[in-house]
Amino acid sequence: MDSVTSEQPVRSSQHLAPTVARSVKVLVVGAFGVGKTTLIGSVSEIEPLRTEEVITTASVGVDPVAGHGEKTTTTVAMDFGRVTVSPEVALYLFGTPGQRRFWDLWAGLADGAVGAVVMIDTRHLEDSFEVLDQLELRTTMPFAVVVNEFPDAPQYPVERLRAALDLLPSTPIVKCDARDRTSAVRVLVALVEHALTFPVFQKVLA
Amino acid sequence: MRDDEEYRDHPVRSYVLTSGRAHPTRNTLRPETLLVAVDGRPAPATASGQQRELLRLCRGTLALAEVAAYLGLPVSLVAVLVSDLVDTGHLTIRSNHQAHALPSRDVLEKVLDGLRNL
Ligand SMILES: Nc1nc2c(ncn2[C@@H]2O[C@H](COP(=O)(O)OP(=O)(O)OP(=O)(O)O)[C@@H](O)[C@H]2O)c(=O)[nH]1
Numbered sequence: 001m002d003s004v005t006s007e008q009p010v011r012s013s014q015h016l017a018p019t020v021a022r023s024v025k026v027l028v029v030g031a032f033g034v035g036k037t038t039l040i041g042s043v044s045e046i047e048p049l050r051t052e053e054v055i056t057t058a059s060v061g062v063d064p065v066a067g068h069g070e071k072t073t074t075t076v077a078m079d080f081g082r083v084t085v086s087p088e089v090a091l092y093l094f095g096t097p098g099q100r101r102f103w104d105l106w107a108g109l110a111d112g113a114v115g116a117v118v119m120i121d122t123r124h125l126e127d128s129f130e131v132l133d134q135l136e137l138r139t140t141m142p143f144a145v146v147v148n149e150f151p152d153a154p155q156y157p158v159e160r161l162r163a164a165l166d167l168l169p170s171t172p173i174v175k176c177d178a179r180d181r182t183s184a185v186r187v188l189v190a191l192v193e194h195a196l197t198f199p200v201f202q203k204v205l206a
Numbered sequence: 207m208r209d210d211e212e213y214r215d216h217p218v219r220s221y222v223l224t225s226g227r228a229h230p231t232r233n234t235l236r237p238e239t240l241l242v243a244v245d246g247r248p249a250p251a252t253a254s255g256q257q258r259e260l261l262r263l264c265r266g267t268l269a270l271a272e273v274a275a276y277l278g279l280p281v282s283l284v285a286v287l288v289s290d291l292v293d294t295g296h297l298t299i300r301s302n303h304q305a306h307a308l309p310s311r312d313v314l315e316k317v318l319d320g321l322r323n324l
């Protein structure tokens with residue numbers, strides 16, 4: 001593992017500009033293979049990076065050395081990218097599998113997020129039910145639903161998707177080609193516009 | 207499984223390292239927290255190889271998650287290394303995130319303007 005360190009020296013061009021003093025993040029969630037990394041890569045100014053967290057199922061508060069045999073480990077990967085949106089502000093996009101139990105593995109991943117982009121594959125709509133339930137029941141996070149247009153995927157009118165996914169009338173549903181930068185940026189614009197309508201963002205914090 | 211091979215020694219190490227610690231800085235660290243090394247301060251004599259590498263990476267501003275990715279280590283482990291280096295005055299948190307604080311409307315508007323102009 002430590003060899004990775006010396007193989008990937010950070011080029012100074014990958015540092016943020018010295019004026020950047022603020023970061024915000026958006027979560028990009030969705031089922032396996034739905035296009036999370038592609039969307040992040042389309043927007044990011046750096047090659048998407050990857051980091052992994054390894055969790056032993058009985059890890060929290062338990063001596064990890066004891067009871068070796070009964071433990072199983074789960075590796076959860078997070079892909080992410082970044083885009084400097086103003087001289088002072090960098091936006092980070094963190095892509096992770098949709099289920100809330102995966103984000104909980106990352107300390108602070110959901111905390112303070114502007115919102116989430118939920119990527120949907122119309123060939124497997126049911127795969128998105130869990131993440132939508134989690135977002136609605138367990139967070140107050142704004143989210144936008146993104147329908148990645150795969151060539152062989154059924155094309156539904158937006159309002160039919162809204163009904164099928166039981167989304168509020170105000171929740172943005174955006175069709176997108178995650179490979180296209182303009183299309184991917186439009187998704188983020190829709191999410192941030194939507195977030196700005198949330199009461200929590202109405203007050204200017206000192 | 208490949209991942210088990212590669213990461214076998216991490217769960218134990220990261221939980222041993224993180225358990226029972228109560229660094230105040232840790233609570234404000236998130237994957238997007240921006241870090242930068244304090245100019246001209248050499249690494250402490252006691253710094254581990256990982257901490258030296260971390261300080262080298264942070265000669266310019268990077269987020270915690272970026273540092274973790276370049277080091278090939280989990281974010282949870284790097285948060286501990288970072289918090290030690292902040293406490294000893296070698297590393298600065300460039301963007302301070304209070305626990306549970308959301309970005310202000312002002313910042314969101316900057317993000318929106320910036321995205322529209324990309
Ligand atoms: N046609 C089309 N193909 C896409 C689109 N987005 C992604 N793909 C393709 O779908 C495949 C999977 O995309 P990824 O971005 O790797 O998906 P992911 O969600 O990151 O996958 P995991 O990390 O494995 O869960 C790739 O081959 C992409 O090129 C899209 O909008 N349109």
Ligand SMILES: [Mg+2]
Nearest residue numbers: 036037079095
């Ligand atoms: Mg991916």
